[in-house]
């Protein structure tokens with residue numbers, strides 16, 4: 137029996153070889169594996185070597201207008217740098233060229249890339265690079281393990297067009313990625329990409345800090361959270377706020393925006409969505425298949441996409457991971473500011489009028505009369521409405537809802553709370569030395585003057601607050617005065 141085995145094996149190997157030959161031959165004749173590739177594009181590089189001009193994210197190198205393959209020299213340096221991951225929160229990032237993500241590399245299909253990887257002498261770790269655009273062992277990682285103060289070089293031919301992730305693949309790999317070591321390499325097809333008015337570069341990543349979300353100071357890497365795949369932060373471009381406020385991406389009315397979007401992970405897949413936008417084109421998984429009119433596109437960990445959207449009206453569009461807890465409570469939020477004239481035919485805000493308000497319905501008004509009734513009514517309103525956000529114990533939720541218990545903000549000015557409940561509150565506030573930047577909705581339309589007076593009196597006299605009374609006539613006056621500003 138044992139002598140049969142080699143015969144059976146070699147017969148099947150032979151069959152496999154015969155079977156494989158036509159496929160291999162076909163590949164050799166058409167090395168790109170798809171019809172658009174020109175055989176000449178895979179010949180020797182032509183002309184003098186080109187030094188790739190790298191720029192910081194969210195910028196991208198200029199489009200390629202070459203019609204022949206070239207030798208492109210790319211220089212990356214791995215650096216370990218302490219930077220802010222959110223306002224007042226610092227983290228020891230491991231990076232390519234000092235940024236998370238590392239710079240976007242842009243080459244043409246058929247180019248030969250000469251990749252130089254330096255490791256900053258001040259690094260503590262060895263690093264390497266695995267580029268998903270490489271056909272070869274480790275995507276280059278096996279040729280680039282680089283100790284601090286050293287440089288490695290390897291070359292590869294960019295055999296396939298697409299948007300590809302690169303990352304460090306030094307053990308423990310998840311830790312090197314979680315610390316920010318990833319970026320994108322775009323391999324343009326021979327005919328180039330269609331023109332877009334604006335091009336930007338965005339990469340999502342999940343981060344694991346020992347402190348809770350927004351806990352200030354220098355935070356270290358948390359291996360337990362990594363193992364549980366429960367990130368503290370989920371971010372675009374390595375920092376909360378990297379693409380919002382003054383850092384927002386820009387577009388103009390009537391322009392098109394192309395986003396190269398990658399997901400470094402290490403763990404989470406991204407449901408990438410632009411609030412207020414539709415992807416005219418989305419390159420599925422960063423490959424050659426283009427989908428149209430897409431609302432949300434999935435970007436796997438270690439994957440990428442290229443999306444194009446039109447921006448026909450002015451205003452702000454928001455980039456999010458539509459697993460929206462990550463967007464609103466872990467930082468995965470970006471912004472595109474579109475400037476230009478209003479386009480009422482496409483988007484127009486109508487008036488906002490009161491449809492019905494509880495205050496206008498005397499029959500439904502709180503009937504609480506005595507102090508005991510008022511306290512019970514306040515408790516009911518608190519439990520039915522306020523506790524949904526501020527929590528049943530009034531302690532709030534870190535990073536999302538401020539506490540009403542022992543709140544210095546509330547106790548220092550209880551009258552101010554009337555306007556907050558009536559008209560809502562947004563923007564930055566500080567409660568018990570912790571910053572909050574969130575939105576409380578206006579509750580004036582659904583709560584009567586009595587109910588607001590009762591709930592505020594209840595809150596002031598419970599949860600270790602300083603006591604005091606808010607009367608219905610005070611609420612009535614603030615309601616009549618209308619919202620501030």
Ligand SMILES: [Cu+2]
Pocket residue numbers: 230261262263264304305306312317
């Ligand atoms: Cu590394």
